[in-house]
Amino acid sequence: MLEARKAPDAAKAAAEFVAQAGRDVAFQLEACVHCGQCAEACHFHLVTREPHHTPVYKLRPMLKAYRRSRAPFAGIQRLLGLAPREPGAAELTAWSELLYDSCNLCGRCTLVCPMGIDIAGLVRRAREGMAAAGFAPEDLYKASGHALDTGSPIGVRWPALRRQIELQEKETGLRIPVDVEGADYLVILSSIEVIAFPEVIGALARIFRQADVSWTIPSAGFEATNIGVQIGSRDIAAALLERVVDAAERLKVKYVISPECGHAYSALRWEGPNLLGRPLPFKVVQITELLDQLVREGRLRLRGKDARRLAFHDPCQLVRRGGLTEEPGRLMDAVSENTVRTPAQGAANFCCGGGGGVSAIHRAERLRFAAFELKKRQVEQAGAEALVTACANCRNVLEEAIDERGMTLPVLGLTELVAQYLEPEAAKS
Amino acid sequence: MTSVGLLEFARGPALWFSLGVLIAGSLWRVFAIWRLGARVDLSEPRSTHLAAGALRGIFARMLIRKDFRNSRNLGSFNAYLYHIGLAFIVFGYLPHIRFVERLTGIAWPALPGWLMYVAVGPTVVGLLIALLERLSDPVRRLLSGFDDYFSWLVTFLPLLTGMAAVNQSPALESAAPLYPLPVAIHLLSVELMFLWLPFGKLGHAFLVFFSRGITGAALQRKGAAI
Secondary structure, rough: OOHHHOOHHHHHHHHHHHHHOOOOHHHHHHHOOOOHHHHHEEEEEHHHHHHOOOHHHHHHHHHHHHHOOOOHHHHHHHHHHOOOOOOOOOHHHHHHEEEEEHHOOHHHHHOOOOOOOOHHHHHHHHHHHHHHHHHOOOHHHHHHHHHHHHHHOOOOHHHHHHHHHHHHHHHHHHOOOOOOOOOEEEEEEEEEHHHOOHHHHHHHHHHHHHHHOOOOOOOOOEEEHHHHHHHHHHHHHHHHHHHHHHHHHHHOOOOOEEEEOHHHHHHHHHHHHHHHHOOOOEEEEEHHHHHHHHHHHHOOOOOOOOOOOOEOOOOOOOOOOOOOOOHHHHHHHHHHHEEEEEOOOOOOOOOOOOOOOOOOOOHHHHHHHHHHHHHHHHHHOOOOOEEEEEHHHHHHHHHHHHHHOOOOOOOOEEEHHHOOOHHHHHHHH | OOOOHHHHHOOHHHHHHHHHHHHHHHHHHHHHHOHHHHHHOOOOOOOOOOOOHHHHHHHHHOOOOOOOOOOOHHHHHHHHHHHHHHHHHHHHHHHHHHHHHHHHOOOOOOOOOHHHHHHHHHHHHHHHHHHHHHOOOOOHHHOOOHHHHHHHHHHHHHHHHHHHHHHHHHOOOOOOOOOOOHHHHHHHHHHHHHHHHOOOOHHHHHHHHHHHHHHHHHHHHOOOOO
């Protein structure tokens, strides 16, 4: 697949678009009434007002290929010369910006569509055609290569993680279990956490110590992110997932904890079994779900709360697309005495602008910074003094955008915030 | 052909042909998509009440979600206006009910005549606004093609010809129209819509249940907002 970029092939893209069009996809491609409401839900359209940023318009090449080859009346249309032409290389090159740079797969368009079309899901499918045929952004091909070679899209290998673990062991005074066979929970991490937010490892150690959770980190197969689902390659996605499954099977764990990373959760929890073609031999639990469970069971004892006006940024793949609608709010209430709500918080929250692989596409940087304007307005409207989130990529993207705007607004990780308010005695013991 | 002959044609062969195309075309469109098949989702569901999710998807999307209601939704509110207006006129007007009864033997109580006259105005205006928005709004203009404009036309024509035929169409099965030509033209315009409906975007009349249901079930499976 990575070789495809050297010789982009429009016919291959069209064939893959058509291959993606099973029953569910076809019903949705057929149902659009061109009302344009999805445009008013898309942060990229809202900030640029460019009509071509309308979410459903991004599907046009896929729709053309489908209508030409697979739609119910395709045969008659071709016979009469009324079938649309297959998308050509120039068109697909132009659409690369629409299907990647200006789509976070955030699903706000899906939520608003009066016809119930899962536009984000269809964009995810369209990316399969784009990636297979060589029309995905170069940065994502490179990141995919890194992920296949090293396990991480940014080249984070075990020695780097081991070093961070050692530092966190010194910091917390706790031993961090590595490759412990028979542990209940396997913790996997995103590269961004390892490099930019390693404190989360220490936070987990403190939390699991107090809650008496049996856990371990694998020295191989620790990468949670999955560039395959972002670029749109089921082969790459499956290959990366296999590494996590191998680690879980090797260490005989019952659960795999999906860390603070939105798309990692989607990739493992919802797409994983379908990409691998078999049910997972373990249960997937997102860290927010587990923390919420531990607090509700009384296994985590919290003391004190953050007094600042804190707003929660809902990671799209956890909340809107992932179904974790209650857990973050309950955890926020447990550690914050002054939680403020931003407009449309929850399922209709605006994306950070970097999801769906966009944060890895250098040429999309200006657009995602522009999209941050909406989030900025919401934060200001709510009067938040800090943002909290449960996705390291969101956190990183938000910090970059905040910095670019010259703002001063801390962005905190929810896991670290929970660890900060653990009952002190218990944390020490 | 005389106007009476045209009416007989519209009530006879043209009607049956267009109904045949409408039914066969719609059934084929659904069947051809259905037979593409769907893969079994192997992920562990958070909820197994998928039928409930599908139904919620079908009904919940009839209303604009609170988070998205704003001044830019004029087009959406207008869509309510002309959809409801069309439903009143098509299913509530006595001559239409008599027409269906003649074909199928099924009848139901009609809405008051005055309500029909009240419904026609907003429906016509709503459809005209829909067209103007499609032509003037950059997003809708970009998304639109022949199907959109032709579908609008075949929806608007029956309304227009129906207004011209009003009071000409008999309320009683036995009565003959005073002026057969307007009724014939009205019927032919309806038949044109029947002929087009299975092939273009007017198919959303039945496709909407599938697309909303599929997404509703998928989101329910994840426990996500529908």
